[in-house]
Amino acid sequence: MKYRFLLKKGIAALIAGLLKEFKVYGPVKKDGFPMYGNITAPGDMNLLHSPTHISPKQYLFPQRETLLRFSSGECPAVAPVVEAEEQVLFGVHPCDIHAIKLLDRVFAYGTADVNYLKRREKTIIIGIDCIPDKYCFCKGVNTMTVESGFDLFLHNIGTGFLVESGTQKGKKLLLKYTKTRKANKGEVKKLSQIQNQKKEMFVTSINADASTLPLIYSGSYNSPVWERIGSICYGCGSCNLVCPTCYCFDVRDDIKLNLKEGERYRVWDGCMLEDFAKVAGGHNFRKTRGERLRHRFNRKFQYQVDKFGGLFCVGCGRCSRTCLVNINIAEVTNELIEESNKHP
Amino acid sequence: MNLSKSQTNTLDISSPYISRLARIERVARVTEKERLFKIAIEDGKTLGHLPGQFIMLSIPGFGEAPISISSPPDKGNRFEICVRAVGNLTNALHNLTKRDRLWIRGPYGKGFPVQDIIGKDLLFIAGGIGLVPMRSLIKTVLNERSSYGRMNLFYGVKSPDEILFKDELLQWEKAGNINIQITTDKPHPEWKGHTGVVTTLLPPLKIDETKTAAIVVGPPVMYKYVILSLGDKRIAGHDIYLSLERRMKCGLGKCGHCQINSIYVCQEGPVFRLSDIRYLREAI
Numbered sequence: 001m002k003y004r005f006l007l008k009k010g011i012a013a014l015i016a017g018l019l020k021e022f023k024v025y026g027p028v029k030k031d032g033f034p035m036y037g038n039i040t041a042p043g044d045m046n047l048l049h050s051p052t053h054i055s056p057k058q059y060l061f062p063q064r065e066t067l068l069r070f071s072s073g074e075c076p077a078v079a080p081v082v083e084a085e086e087q088v089l090f091g092v093h094p095c096d097i098h099a100i101k102l103l104d105r106v107f108a109y110g111t112a113d114v115n116y117l118k119r120r121e122k123t124i125i126i127g128i129d130c131i132p133d134k135y136c137f138c139k140g141v142n143t144m145t146v147e148s149g150f151d152l153f154l155h156n157i158g159t160g161f162l163v164e165s166g167t168q169k170g171k172k173l174l175l176k177y178t179k180t181r182k183a184n185k186g187e188v189k190k191l192s193q194i195q196n197q198k199k200e201m202f203v204t205s206i207n208a209d210a211s212t213l214p215l216i217y218s219g220s221y222n223s224p225v226w227e228r229i230g231s232i233c234y235g236c237g238s239c240n241l242v243c244p245t246c247y248c249f250d251v252r253d254d255i256k257l258n259l260k261e262g263e264r265y266r267v268w269d270g271c272m273l274e275d276f277a278k279v280a281g282g283h284n285f286r287k288t289r290g291e292r293l294r295h296r297f298n299r300k301f302q303y304q305v306d307k308f309g310g311l312f313c314v315g316c317g318r319c320s321r322t323c324l325v326n327i328n329i330a331e332v333t334n335e336l337i338e339e340s341n342k343h344p
Numbered sequence: 345m346n347l348s349k350s351q352t353n354t355l356d357i358s359s360p361y362i363s364r365l366a367r368i369e370r371v372a373r374v375t376e377k378e379r380l381f382k383i384a385i386e387d388g389k390t391l392g393h394l395p396g397q398f399i400m401l402s403i404p405g406f407g408e409a410p411i412s413i414s415s416p417p418d419k420g421n422r423f424e425i426c427v428r429a430v431g432n433l434t435n436a437l438h439n440l441t442k443r444d445r446l447w448i449r450g451p452y453g454k455g456f457p458v459q460d461i462i463g464k465d466l467l468f469i470a471g472g473i474g475l476v477p478m479r480s481l482i483k484t485v486l487n488e489r490s491s492y493g494r495m496n497l498f499y500g501v502k503s504p505d506e507i508l509f510k511d512e513l514l515q516w517e518k519a520g521n522i523n524i525q526i527t528t529d530k531p532h533p534e535w536k537g538h539t540g541v542v543t544t545l546l547p548p549l550k551i552d553e554t555k556t557a558a559i560v561v562g563p564p565v566m567y568k569y570v571i572l573s574l575g576d577k578r579i580a581g582h583d584i585y586l587s588l589e590r591r592m593k594c595g596l597g598k599c600g601h602c603q604i605n606s607i608y609v610c611q612e613g614p615v616f617r618l619s620d621i622r623y624l625r626e627a628i
Contacts, residue, residue, distance in 0.1 A: 067361040070404040076445055078404075080359030110611060111360045111596040221625060248600030251361075251593045255405035262405050264361065269593075271600060279591050280409075280430040283564045285604075285626060295626075298605070306606040 003162040004180035005187055006154070011161065015042040017177025018088050022124065025059050026090035027052055039090065047091050049131040049156075051316055055096055055244035056089050060103065060119050061268075067115065067251070068264040081263070084118040091154075093130040094146040095138045095314040099244030100125065101149040105308045106247055124169060127153040129194075132202050135317030137330045139199060140206025141213075143314045157190045204330045208337045210311060217302040220336040221294070229332060230290020232325045233272070239296065239319035239327075240270030245304075245312045248276075271296050297332065360596050363402060363447035368440055369422065374508050378428045378473065379438055380414070385421040385448070393417055395481035396455030396587055396615040400595045401425070402447045406436040410592040410610070412477035413451065416484040426476045426508065452595040453614050456481045456585055461557040464583075465493035467549075469570055471500045471542055471562025475508045477587055477614075478561045486521055493555060495522040500542030500562070503528055504535045542566065543573040553578040561587045567628045571618060581619030588614050588627065 006014075018024050019039070026045045028037035034052045036059070039045050070078040092100075100120075107116035127150040138144045146153070151170030155162040162183050165171040174180060208216060240246045250269040255262035269276060272292050277285040286292045295303075300313035313329065320328040370382040385391060391399070393413050402408035409431065415424035429438040440446065458481070466485060470478050485492050497516075501507050507526060517524045525545050527538040538545060542562070558579050560570050567586060574584055590602035590609040602609035604627050621627040 067359065068363075070447075072404050076365060076404070076447075078363055078365075078447060080362050082359060107598070109597070111598075113596070113598060114359050247598070249593065249598070251408055251599065253402075253405050253407045259405070264402070264404075264408070266593075266599075269599070269601070276601060277591055279564075279589055280428075280434070281563060281589075283589075285564070285590065295603075299603075303603070303606045 002164055003155075003183035003188060003191070004165075004174065005183040006161040006163050006174075006178055006180045008160050010178045010180070011047070011154075012042040014174070014178045015039065015045060015090065018090070018124075018173065021086065023085060023087040024090055025056065025087065036089075045090065047128060047156075049129070050133050051093060051095075051130060051136060051318065051321075053318065053321065054242055055099065055316065055318060056092055057096075057099065057103065057244050057247075059087060059089055060100065060123060061107075061116055061247060064265055064267045065115060066263045066265045069261070070264065071261045073260050078264075080114075082115055082118050084115075084122045086122045086124075087119075088124045088126060090126045091128045092125055092150070093316075094127065095136075095143045095316040096244050097125065097127050097146045097149045098143040098310075098314045099316070102245050102304075102308065102310060102312060102314075103247060104149075105310075106304075109308065124173070125150045125152075125166075126170070129155050129198075131198065132204075133317070133321075134203040135321045135328075135330075136315060137202060137204040137206055137317060138315035139202050140204075140330070141210045141311050141313055141315040144198070145195070155191050155194075157187055157194060159187075162187060162191050204317065204328075206315075206330060206337075207334045213311060213333065214302045214305045216333075216336055216340045217298050219340055223336060223339055225332060225335055225339070226290040226294040227288075228290075229327050230288055230293055233289040233293055233327060234324055235272055235274055235289045235292065236324060237270030237272045238322045238324065240272055241268060242318040242322045244314060244316060244318070245300070246270070271299070293327070297329065300329070301333070361449070361594075363400070363449040366446055366448050368442055368444050368446070371441055374426055375506055377506070378426055378476075378508060380424060380426045381437070381440075382422060382424050383446070383448070385423075386445075388421050390419055390421055391423045391448075391451060393423065393451035393480075394455035395458060395484045396477055397451035397453050398477075398595070398614065399425075399448045399450035400452065400592075401433070401437070403433060403436050403440070404447065406433045408593075409433045410452075410595060412480075412587075412614075414476045414479045416480050416487065426473070426479070428473055450595060453610055454612065456559065456587075456615050458484060461485075461559075461585075462491050463493065464555050464557040465552060466495045467551065467556055467558040467579075468495070468497040468499075469542060469546075469558060469560045469562070470497065471566040472502065472506065473508065474561035474563065474566075474587070475499060478559065479509060479512075481559060482516070482522070486516065489521055496549065497522055497524045498542055498545040499524065499526045500545075500566070501526065501528055503530065504532050504537075541569065543569050546573045546577065549577070551577055551579070553580070556583060558584045560584065564589060571628065581622055582617050584618035586616055586618060586621070586628075588616060588621075590614070 024039040107113040153164040304312040593599040597611040
């Protein structure tokens, strides 16, 4: 049996134990919004079942991250900076675990990104099941459940949690800080009931098989959809910020007031922002917001899929949830599916 | 992906952003807007580049930018770049002089396939500062002149005062090694040569399309028209090489700025065969 049963009150002991060894980040409510935050005591954690508005990618790929420190003068020098500390991401939902698995591939691909990979190496991921809200559509992109990519995974079955170990590290931590017992047949049955119920809870769906989406997007390049949503989009880049698989960045320098020392850092960038593809001569390769939206959506459903395998949209619905003008990625995708059904 | 396996190696990886210290040996004015910098790498080792590749150049405090290499491959530790002052970093670079230091990393990207064009007639078509990366290739092939057939360079500039490497062009031509034709976009009182966009030079040219390779580097707007003209000459797509310009921040296939569909220009380019990107949307 792969599940262990953990009493609800056992969670506090697990968190308290983890806090002794690691920095712990988990879901909290901040300004009324579900977010990830720093956990200092078991009571800080609010094991929400609803999706957090911002993804946990910031703990693996910080919004601002120093890459180098430099000094000028007689003996100029640069020193690489790789900041990574042991940390636990607690309460990560399946969609976000899928997203982290994709980022793992991206940053290991070609020239390995040591900053991300070291941080990732030192990160323990404890997943938890969730309940979809009206924006979620993980079922439509096959990310409702997750088989790997976590150290521990908690399934809430009402009376307690069924705990799944994904790694030896996770197993040891569970053993060290909590008391669990073998889950019984009834409890496992309960879990499968809950998972079946969850499937019926989605308000948003994708009206085609996920495997057909790259082809549908590739055939939708000239769709009128792009110009229409481009005409209402503000080009604010909020969708880029909240997306768990958006990883584009800018590299910049900061110099201290002494003009001798400084640092080179990377900061999240967004392909929806106007200057993203603009070159020094002034030419902009994606001038209009419609072109930029098409690029962003295609990155999720086609371009990155070709390169890394797997859809880069994990169905978290965050971009739709945050969009100021209600551009909804699932609705747009369904519209493209409908167009493609009409003109196959 | 089995992360634990890849993780065990990460402790040994060094940061790909680490740069090498270099020193400016000479600065020469090329035109009003461009300077040619001869740079020596302080560690004494070669840059090891191929024509068409680029480096990430930085001046601490002013940031980093992709810069094409303008000199041919060299076993020594020296190389040249020719830079127009258009941004923060390039303006700062123009303020540097002999003995000033800067940082480089690279070379990056895929350059011109020098081996694949051996024995062919070469048709170089450059627009504006497109001649900068092309100079690396031209100098490379001129060093092995007997390995190639006829050579033509068609070079389009906005106005005569923007012609780069004037002396070198004269020198190359004088040596009888390459036929060079320059055109300015618009008539200019001091210009006695050809006028019109660079494609207007092509019609009279007689080529053997079975043994001609065309190398095209210029501003984004130029490619579409040059490709049409080369089509008229019946040069096959796999014999046409283009170097694409894109915004780049990392040079490592991560930051996303240079992406065209599934392609990262900094990795798969900047030099492409036309046959590989003809149907790639947003490429040309």
